[in-house]
Structure formats: C-alpha cells, structure tokens
Amino acid sequence: MSEWSTEWDKEQRRVDEVIAAFKKRIKEYEPLVGELRSEVVDFRTNFWDDVTVNLSNDDDVLETFMSMKQQAQILSEREHSHRHLLNQLKRTRRLLPSPYFGRIDFHEKGTPASEKLYIGVASFLADDGETFLVYDWRTPIASLYYDFPPGHAAYNTPGGEISGTIELKRQFAIRDGHIRTMFDTGMTIGDELLQNVLSKGAGSQMQSIVATIQHEQNQIIRNDSSRLLVVQGAAGSGKTSAALQRAAYLLYKHRERLTAEQMVLFSPNPMFNSYVATVLPELGEDNIQQTTFQEYLNRRLAGTFDVEDPFDQMEYVLTKQDDPEYDAVIAGIAFKASSRFLHLMRSYRDRLLTEGMRFKGIRFKGRTVLSRQAIEAQFYNSKSAASLSYRVDELKDWIMQQLRKLERAERSADWVKEELDYLDQEQYQDAFNRLAKRQQAKNPAFDDAQQEEELLREGVVRTHFRPLYRKVKALRFVDTKGLYRQLFENDSLVASLIGDSDETSKDRVGFPDEQQWKQICARTVGLMDEGKLAAEDATPYLYLKELIEGFQMNGNIRYVLMDEAQDYSAFQFEFVKRLFPRARMTVLGDFNQAIFAQASDLHERSGSPLEGLYGPEDTAWMNLTRSYRSTREIVDFTRAMLADGDRIVPFDRSGGKPLAIQCTGEQDRDRRIIEDIAALQAEGFGSIAIITKSQAEANEAFERLRAVPALGESLRLVNKTTPQFEHGLLIIPAYLAKGVEFDAVLIYDASARCYGRESERKLFYTACTRPMHRLRLYNPIEAAWSPFVLGVSEELYERQ
Numbered sequence: 042m043s044e045w046s047t048e049w050d051k052e053q054r055r056v057d058e059v060i061a062a063f064k065k066r067i068k069e070y071e072p073l074v075g076e077l078r079s080e081v082v083d084f085r086t087n088f089w090d091d092v093t094v095n096l097s098n099d100d101d102v103l104e105t106f107m108s109m110k111q112q113a114q115i116l117s118e119r120e121h122s123h124r125h126l127l128n129q130l131k132r133t134r135r136l137l138p139s140p141y142f143g144r145i146d147f148h149e150k151g152t153p154a155s156e157k158l159y160i161g162v163a164s165f166l167a168d169d170g171e172t173f174l175v176y177d178w179r180t181p182i183a184s185l186y187y188d189f190p191p192g193h194a195a196y197n198t199p200g201g202e203i204s205g206t207i208e209l210k211r212q213f214a215i216r217d218g219h220i221r222t223m224f225d226t227g228m229t230i231g232d233e234l235l236q237n238v239l240s241k242g243a244g245s246q247m248q249s250i251v252a253t254i255q256h257e258q259n260q261i262i263r264n265d266s267s268r269l270l271v272v273q274g275a276a277g278s279g280k281t282s283a284a285l286q287r288a289a290y291l292l293y294k295h296r297e298r299l300t301a302e303q304m305v306l307f308s309p310n311p312m313f314n315s316y317v318a319t320v321l322p323e324l325g326e327d328n329i330q331q332t333t334f335q336e337y338l339n340r341r342l343a344g345t346f347d348v349e350d351p352f353d354q355m356e357y358v359l360t361k362q363d364d365p366e367y368d369a370v371i372a373g374i375a376f377k378a379s380s381r382f383l384h385l386m387r388s389y390r391d392r393l394l395t396e397g398m399r400f401k402g403i404r405f406k407g408r409t410v411l412s413r414q415a416i417e418a419q420f421y422n423s424k425s426a427a428s429l430s431y432r433v434d435e436l437k438d439w440i441m442q443q444l445r446k447l448e449r450a451e452r453s454a455d456w457v458k459e460e461l462d463y464l465d466q467e468q469y470q471d472a473f474n475r476l477a478k479r480q481q482a483k484n485p486a487f488d489d490a491q492q493e494e495e496l497l498r499e500g501v502v503r504t505h506f507r508p509l510y511r512k513v514k515a516l517r518f519v520d521t522k523g524l525y526r527q528l529f530e531n532d533s534l535v536a537s538l539i540g541d542s543d544e545t546s547k548d549r550v551g552f553p554d555e556q557q558w559k560q561i562c563a564r565t566v567g568l569m570d571e572g573k574l575a576a577e578d579a580t581p582y583l584y585l586k587e588l589i590e591g592f593q594m595n596g597n598i599r600y601v602l603m604d605e606a607q608d609y610s611a612f613q614f615e616f617v618k619r620l621f622p623r624a625r626m627t628v629l630g631d632f633n634q635a636i637f638a639q640a641s642d643l644h645e646r647s648g649s650p651l652e653g654l655y656g657p658e659d660t661a662w663m664n665l666t667r668s669y670r671s672t673r674e675i676v677d678f679t680r681a682m683l684a685d686g687d688r689i690v691p692f693d694r695s696g697g698k699p700l701a702i703q704c705t706g707e708q709d710r711d712r713r714i715i716e717d718i719a720a721l722q723a724e725g726f727g728s729i730a731i732i733t734k735s736q737a738e739a740n741e742a743f744e745r746l747r748a749v750p751a752l753g754e755s756l757r758l759v760n761k762t763t764p765q766f767e768h769g770l771l772i773i774p775a776y777l778a779k780g781v782e783f784d785a786v787l788i789y790d791a792s793a794r795c796y797g798r799e800s801e802r803k804l805f806y807t808a809c810t811r812p813m814h815r816l817r818l819y820n821p822i823e824a825a826w827s828p829f830v831l832g833v834s835e836e837l838y839e840r841q
C-alpha cells in the first residue's frame with residue numbers, strides 16, 4: 042500500500058469517527074429538543090396557573106406584575122434553550138454528509154507541537170467540550186486556510202496577532218461520508234478542487250463557495266473595518282458569491298447582536314433574488330432581506346405617479362434609436378442620474394429657503410380657507426435659520442393652528458345645523474353618547490340638556506376637519522410636484538442654479554446642450570402633466586421630496602449589500618445612505634457591465650460619487666481580477682472586447698473556443714441554433730440560454746423557435762416579471778441575464794445591426810460573459826459582424 046493510500050485510509054477513518062460523534066450527539070439531542078419543546082408548549086398553555094392575579098391595592102398590583110414578569114422570564118429562558126439546542130441539532134445534521142473540506146496543521150509559535158485543524162461549514166466540539174473536531178470556516182483561525190500557503194502564517198484574534206507555521210494543507214471533497222477527492226496543496230487554495238467545482242454544470246440556484254474561497258475574496262468577506270467597502274470585480278470574479286459569504290461571515294462574527302433581518306441585499310431584479318436565495322440557508326444562516334431599488338421606489342411613489350419601469354426604459358433605449366427625440370432622452374437619463382444634478386438639487390433646496398417654494402392652498406367645503414399666498418407669506422416671513430425641512434415642519438404647525446381656529450369658528454355655520462337635522466336617531470344617539478362620555482370624564486358635573494347641541498356641532502365639524510388635519514400632517518400642502526416641475530418649466534431657473542454652490546461649477550460642462558435641454562424639459566413636464574414620471578426622474582423626485590420633508594429612515598438595518606452596483610446612479614447611492622443611517626455598506630460591481638443609461642462612473646476611484654459618500658478615510662476599495670465562471674477561452678475572447686481587458690486573469694479551465702457562426706439568413710440561423718442546442722444537450726449541458734439584446738427581440742425569437750417541435754415545451758421565455766430563475770432552455774434579454782450564469786450561451790444576433798453602437802459594447806460584453814462552458818454567436822446577416830466581434834483577434838475564436 043502506498044504512503045498516500047495509507048494516508049487516505051487514515052483520513053477516511055477520521056471522517057468515520059467524526060460522523061459517529063455527530064450521530065451520537067444527534068441521538069442525545071433529539072429527545073432533549075423534544076422535551077424542551079413540550080415544556081415550552083406546556084408552559085405557554087399553563088402560563089397563568091402560576092401567576093397570582095390580585096389587583097386590590099397598589100402592593101398587590103406590584104406583586105402581580107412581578108409574578109407575571111418572573112413567569113415570562115422563565116418562558117423566555119426555556120424558549121431560548123430550545124432554540125439553541127434545535128440550532129445545534131440542525132447544524133450537526135447538516136454536517137453529516139460532508140463534515141469538512143479542509144485541514145491545516147498549524148504550529149503556533151512558542152508552542153511545543155502543531156495542531157491539526159479541520160475546517161467545515163460549522164464548528165463541532167468533542168464531548169470534552171474543548172477539542173474542536175471541526176472548526177467553522179468563519180472562526181479567526183480558519184482564515185489561515187484561505188490566506189496562506191504552507192509556510193509562515195498569521196491570523197488576527199481579538200487578543201492580537203498569532204503567528205506560526207502551516208506544516209500541511211489538505212483539501213477534501215467528502216460526499217455522503219466518503220472522501221471522493223483529497224490532495225495536499227502548496228498553494229493558498231489548490232486549483233484542483235476549484236477545477237472540480239467549476240467544471241460542473243450551472244444550476245438554477247447559486248452555490249456556496251466556502252470550500253474554495255480565494256485569498257482576495259477572503260479579504261472582502263472578512264473586511265469589517267470601513268463604513269463603505271467598494272468592490273470592483275471582473276465578470277465572474279465572485280462578487281455575488283463574496284457578498285453572500287460575507288453576509289454569513291458577519292452574521293457569525295456579530296452573532297450576539299446582529300440578526301439576518303438587520304441586513305439587506307439590493308439586487309437587480311426579483312429573478313436574481315430567487316437565484317441567490319439558497320446560499321445562506323445552505324450555510325446554516327437565515328436569509329437576509331432582499332429587495333430591488335425599484336420595489337422601494339414603487340412603494341414610496343405609489344398613488345403619486347404612474348412611474349415608468351426601468352426595464353421599459355431599457356427597452357426604449359435599446360429599440361427606439363429612430364425616435365427623433367432619442368438623443369435628448371439619453372442625454373436626459375444620464376444627466377438626471379449624475380452627481381451634477383444631485384448637487385444642483387441641493388442648490389435648489391438652498392435657494393428655496395429664500396424664494397421659489399410652492400404651496401397648495403387649503404380648501405374646505407369648496408372654499409379656500411388658507412390661500413397659497415398666505416401660506417407662502419408665512420413661510421417667508423419666518424426669520425428662522427433652520428433647514429428647509431425644519432421650516433416646513435414649523436409651517437405645518439402654524440397651518441394646524443389656523444385650522445383649529447377655523448374649526449372653532451365653523452361650529453356656528455349653517456351647514457352644521459343642516460347636517461345635525463339630517464342625523465338619524467341612531468347616529469344621533471351614538472354621537473351623543475360618545476361625546477357625553479368624553480365630556481363627563483373631563484367634567485363630572487356635565488349637564489346634558491344644556492350643552493347637547495354645542496357638543497354635537499363640535500363633533501360634526503371635527504369629523505369634517507379630520508381628513509384635512511391628516512393631509513396637513515402628511516405635508517400635502519407642499520406642492521412637491523410643482524417644485525420638481527418648476528425645474529423644467531423654463532431654462533432660467535436651472536441656469537441660475539448652476540454655479541450656486543462650490544459643488545456645481547459655473548459652466549455647463551456635463552450639461553445637455555441647449556436644444557436637448559429644451560426637449561428634456563418638454564418631455565418631463567409633458568409626462569408629469571399626464572400623471573406619469575419617467576424612470577430617470579423617480580429618484581431625483583423622491584430626493585427633492587425628502588430634502589423638503591425630511592428623510593425617511595430605517596435605523597434597524599446595520600449592513601447593506603448592493604450587488605450589480607454599476608447600474609445605480611449617484612442619486613441612488615445617496616438615497617440608500619440616507620435611508621439606512623446606521624448601516625455599513627458593501628457595494629459590488631463591474632464598470633464594464635454598466636448597461637443602464639443612468640449608470641455613473643462609480644468605480645473610477647477619483648471623482649467617484651462613492652468616495653464622497655462617507656469620505657475617503659471611511660471607504661475601502663478592493664479589486665477582483667480573476668474570473669472563475671467561464672473557461673479560459675471564453676474569458677480570453679470577452680476580455681479582448683475591453684480597453685483594460687488584460688487586467689482580467691482567466692482561471693485556467695479549458696473548453697472549446699467561442700464559435701462565431703455565419704448564417705445565410707434568419708431561417709438558417711434558427712436551423713443552426715436548433716442543431717446546436719441538440720448537440721450541447723447531448724454533451725450534457727442542461728442549462729442553455731439564448732440571449733437577445735432586448736425583450737422585443739426575445740419575444741420574436743420565442744415565437745420563431747417555439748414552433749419547432751424539437752424544442753417544443755422545453756423552451757421558456759424570460760421577462761421582467763419572471764419570478765424564478767429556472768434551469769433548462771431559456772430565451773432571455775441580456776439585461777435580465779446580468780448576474781446569472783448558464784452552461785452554454787447562444788447570442789441570437791451578433792450582427793452589427795444588433796450590436797453596432799459603441800454604447801452597446803457593455804451589454805454585448807455582459808451577454809458574452811454569462812456562460813460557464815460554451816459560447817456561440819450567430820450572425821443572420823451576411824458579412825456584417827458586430828464590431829465588438831471583429832475587434833477580437835481571430836485566434837481567440839473559431840468561425841463557421
């Protein structure tokens with residue numbers, strides 16, 4: 042028997058022993074958990090039996106209160122013990138099939154011998170309560186495994202740095218209790234295991250990567266020192282993976298005070314949410330909150346406007362190049378997302394302190410009781426130096442005062458008497474009883490007959506004023522729509538705001554040209570008058586509203602993770618910061634995949650709006666340059682489309698070169714696609730996506746291809762409302778495929794007609810970076826390949 046197979050046997054014996062220890066523990070825990078559960082249920086059912094309720098005098102009340110409190114405390118302790126033990130049981134069960142994935146032999150400086158450490162998804166202590174049979178991958182000592190090859194190594198603990206030597210580093214793939222692969226590595230994480238993992242098929246759900254986290258990814262996962270962490274990473278470099286393992290890491294590190302509900306992940310669309318939803322549960326953690334920015338906007342603006350969906354905006358951008366207004370629309374989208382516009386909006390707020398506020402008069406029963414002018418005069422009469430939102434709040438109090446006076450005066454109005462006469466007996470009695478009760482509580486000598494009418498008048502008037510008070514409290518007297526519209530009503534306001542502050546320079550650099558600005562203004566005002574708001578206006582509008590009314594905040598959230606961050610505007614980052622004032626933020630993106638027209642240059646560090654968000658000293662920047670998703674051939678091809686592509690390093694996994702297929706027309710293209718799908722499926726690729734540029738093109742492709750019996754039912758069309766990411770054969774527009782991956786990708790139309798403009802380069806790049814194993818591009822138009830394909834050296838792909 043070779044030395045290696047003896048070693049293998051030894052390791053397998055250890056696996057068996059550890060699994061036996063798990064099973065023993067599970068056997069011990071199961072009845073205990075059951076007992077604790079029944080105790081908790083019993084305790085809840087009989088809660089009151091042991092509480093002496095006596096409310097006769099103050100002492101008895103106090104005693105009753107104390108006895109209830111004690112009882113509640115006992116219940117809470119039992120519940121806690123039950124939860125704790127149940128979690129341990131679940132964790133142990135989860136470890137059973139694959140107890141660990143790594144081993145290091147670490148010789149700590151100053152100690153006599155080295156220790157063998159086995160790393161898995163959760164810690165497990167032997168019966169002695171001291172010996173770790175498995176270390177959780179998130180423990181400080183486990184970082185050795187990810188950060189160092191054999192040799193000198195160190196890790197940080199709350200008590201300081203501990204250094205020593207890694208004498209051995211071993212990786213395992215254990216399935217169902219059997220070691221399937223095992224090897225020693227001289228690297229940080231051996232590529233062999235990574236090869237194994239990456240050569241598998243793409244699933245409909247993302248997998249955790251804890252067994253093969255790379256050193257740079259580990260830095261991102263464990264960074265907990267800066268308020269804002271910005272990660273720029275190449276396509277497929279593991280940004281989403283790092284974000285999710287980071288969430289798991291933080292939940293572990295701060296387990297005494299952080300819960301999953303205090304973390305939120307912003308993702309690009311609901312389908313992406315479903316794609317990543319299993320990673321945290323797989324790691325034994327509850328899922329953190331997941332949302333999209335659009336969901337938030339829709340919630341906030343519901344009932345105010347019909348807000349354009351950003352995916353509809355995207356369709357316009359991709360398909361309506363012939364529209365005469367197209368260039369102006371694009372310029373408007375970019376400008377309204379820019380830091381320039383953000384600063385201009387702040388200048389606008391400052392200007393409003395002295396002029397320009399717009400209010401709505403307050404009307405009651407068809408007449409104006411407080412005119413727009415009166416409200417405005419009161420606002421500008423104030424000499425307060427407070428902020429705009431504070432002054433609006435003061436104004437609200439003043440309006441409430443005026444309305445209360447008015448309410449009192451209104452009691453003697455004729456309409457009140459009329460209304461009283463129409464009260465039926467039941468309503469009358471009811472109103473009277475309620476009022477009398479209230480009055481008697483205030484004045485026990487209340488004499489009904491005498492004040493009856495007065496009281497009823499008061500009640501009737503109050504009923505009519507109540508909705509008015511509600512509106513005033515909700516600041517509906519501020520004409521926010523008018524204030525936003527005002528910015529686009531004539532050129533002079535914006536022109537005069539340029540240069541109002543240091544932040545907005547005095548020239549019009551970065552500003553749409555005059556003709557375009559006129560078109561932007563006309564479009565914005567036109568839509569608003571129809572009760573609509575373009576997607577690009579939604580965040581600036583809400584931002585202005587909050588500048589005026591004060592920001593709504595969620596102080597409960599402690600960590601915000603924003604994935605695919607390249608497509609957020611300066612406004613949106615600012616917004617998220619304001620919305621979660623107590624949170625730390627992790628922003629992950631790839632500027633080469635910035636596909637929405639609103640995207641700003643966020644990852645160029647100098648001048649990036651991100652740098653200003655919390656200040657440079659509270660912002661850490663990290664880069665991920667190694668790309669894991671796709672084969673070397675695909676990465677070589679896709680990175681050649683980028684100016685800085687040579688910074689991207691492919692992981693060395695081989696597959697076929699991308700294939701560019703020249704077809705004689707659309708029918709020929711469809712025929713080739715059908716043949717290729719069959720061949721790819723025969724090769725064992727289960728997840729295949731036909732990626733189109735737009736939804737319109739996806740719909741068209743679906744109509745053409747579903748008629749083919751060979752594809753039949755298996756072909757599915759994805760659109761913005763598709764809730765779940767499913768495994769199989771899909772047709773999907775490129776912008777919905779961002780963030781997800783497939784075994785094979787077929788680019789439905791890679792002609793210059795489809796991807797001809799420079800502005801479409803990033804979308805094309807995003808589409809071509811989705812496959813793990815195979816990339817095929819089809820050109821249905823003779824000799825008119827997209828310039829992005831033609832720009833790639835011919836050795837990097839094959840032509841047919």
Ligand SMILES: Nc1ncnc2c1ncn2[C@@H]1O[C@H](COP(=O)(O)OP(=O)(O)OP(=O)(O)O)[C@@H](O)[C@H]1O
Binds near residue numbers: 248253810
């Ligand atoms: N350390 C790793 N070990 C194993 N697999 C990894 C590792 N890092 C990344 N991967 C795999 O690479 C693929 C891409 O990862 P991920 O989606 O997180 O990248 P991304 O940077 O968010 O990509 P993109 O920006 O293109 O959407 C996934 O299949 C992921 O599981």
